[in-house]
Amino acid sequence: MNEPLSRQAGQPVDPAQVPQRRLYTGATMPAIGLGTFGSDHVAAAEIAAAVKDAASVGYRHFDCAAVYGNEAQIGHALQDVMQSGVAREELWITSKLWNDMHGEADVVPAFMQSLRDLQLDYLDLYLIHWPFPNHHAPGVSVASRADDAQPYIHANYMRVWRRLESLADQGLVRHIGTSNMTIPKLKLLLRDARIRPAANEMELHPHFQQPELFDFAVANGIQPIGYSPIGSPARPERDRTPDDTVDIEDPVIVEIAARHGVHPAVICVKWAVQRGQTPIPFSTKRRNYLANLRATVDDPLTDDEMRAIAAIDKNNRLIKGQVFLWKNGQPWEDLWDVDGEITPP
Numbered sequence: 526m527n528e529p530l531s532r533q534a535g536q537p538v539d540p541a542q543v544p545q546r547r548l549y550t551g552a553t554m555p556a557i558g559l560g561t562f563g564s565d566h567v568a569a570a571e572i573a574a575a576v577k578d579a580a581s582v583g584y585r586h587f588d589c590a591a592v593y594g595n596e597a598q599i600g601h602a603l604q605d606v607m608q609s610g611v612a613r614e615e616l617w618i619t620s621k622l623w624n625d626m627h628g629e630a631d632v633v634p635a636f637m638q639s640l641r642d643l644q645l646d647y648l649d650l651y652l653i654h655w656p657f658p659n660h661h662a663p664g665v666s667v668a669s670r671a672d673d674a675q676p677y678i679h680a681n682y683m684r685v686w687r688r689l690e691s692l693a694d695q696g697l698v699r700h701i702g703t704s705n706m707t708i709p710k711l712k713l714l715l716r717d718a719r720i721r722p723a724a725n726e727m728e729l730h731p732h733f734q735q736p737e738l739f740d741f742a743v744a745n746g747i748q749p750i751g752y753s754p755i756g757s758p759a760r761p762e763r764d765r766t767p768d769d770t771v772d773i774e775d776p777v778i779v780e781i782a783a784r785h786g787v788h789p790a791v792i793c794v795k796w797a798v799q800r801g802q803t804p805i806p807f808s809t810k811r812r813n814y815l816a817n818l819r820a821t822v823d824d825p826l827t828d829d830e831m832r833a834i835a836a837i838d839k840n841n842r843l844i845k846g847q848v849f850l851w852k853n854g855q856p857w858e859d860l861w862d863v864d865g866e867i868t869p870p
């Protein structure tokens with residue numbers, strides 16, 4: 526007989542029960558990962574401790590990036606995880622190339638640094654974090670622009686992509702992919718890539734469902750990985766604007782959460798997994814990251830609940846990316862090709 530859910534709540538999850546995504550290569554990836562971006566206020570050591578403990582309760586997928594500034598600490602945690610008996614092949618480790626490393630000579634060294642920091646000999650997925658080479662100092666105001674900031678230049682992006690393809694050829698990374706892309710940019714990449722992107726990491730939560738980009742990715746064999754799946758309630762100040770809405774306070778989410786006896790965050794995660802994306806919620810609290818993992822195996826949402834959440838999309842992008850714009854006074858929408866064409870320089 527199944528145990529009541531209340532008694533299961535604090536129990537680890539068997540990784541074999543966690544839903545998996547099949548990528549176009551035939552490889553499988555756990556349909557939930559742990560985010561590792563501390564939003565500028567959670568210390569690297571605390572995040573690394575969460576990685577280690579999350580593995581002990583059943584997480585196998587970790588979303589990392591050089592710019593999060595904590596890959597070395599996470600590397601130690603991953604060593605501990607493997608020494609505790611989890612085989613490398615059971616883990617799914619993603620990292621990302623930061624914007625200041627788009628120079629042709631910089632891509633491979635940046636990748637090798639992540640690999641060294643994470644103490645691994647291959648990655649499962651390596652993403653180009655943003656399609657712009659525009660860098661900004663940590664903590665700058667959103668109005669700040671790098672002097673050498675550039676628009677999207679496809680030839681330059683492809684030079685970076687060729688380097689990622691060479692890493693895949695050498696077996697140093699199993700899959701390569703994109704992040705913060707748009708449909709017109711992905712169309713060009715799909716036209717020109719020798720190795721197609723296996724995933725696109727994109728902002729996805731109930732108030733920002735991106736249905737066109739989601740459908741385009743799925744139709745082209747690109748797995749959508751959903752970042753800020755809970756609506757990033759602790760995101761940095763620079764990523765807040767007065768019009769932002771709050772997913773976990775939405776009456777529809779709150780009502781469904783009450784019915785299931787869970788926090789509204791858990792409903793966001795459940796919706797994401799059932800819709801077909803791969804959410805990567807961040808948390809350093811066992812109660813929360815375990816509840817998010819349990820969300821993928823317990824008590825699914827009904828079709829009516831899925832439909833009710835589909836209807837609360839508000840097209841509310843939270844991570845607008847203003848610091849990556851290339852001209853003064855430009856609207857942030859220019860980063861996102863909202864007219865269906867790549868924004869001209």
Ligand SMILES: NC(=O)c1ccc[n+]([C@@H]2O[C@H](COP(=O)([O-])OP(=O)(O)OC[C@H]3O[C@@H](n4cnc5c(N)ncnc54)[C@H](OP(=O)(O)O)[C@@H]3O)[C@@H](O)[C@H]2O)c1
Pocket residue numbers: 559560561562563564588589654704705726727751752753754755756757758759760788790791805806807808809810812813814816817844
């Ligand atoms: N590719 C990109 O450009 C990009 C951009 C942004 C983010 N990301 C990735 O996506 C990950 C997740 O996004 P995010 O960190 O912005 O936001 P998020 O996952 O939507 O929200 C994280 C926040 O939700 C809270 N939380 C998590 N589970 C909860 C639960 N069950 N109950 C209550 N509160 C809960 C966490 O607090 P506690 O720690 O207190 O639990 C934390 O403050 C990042 O860590 C990063 O790996 C990628």
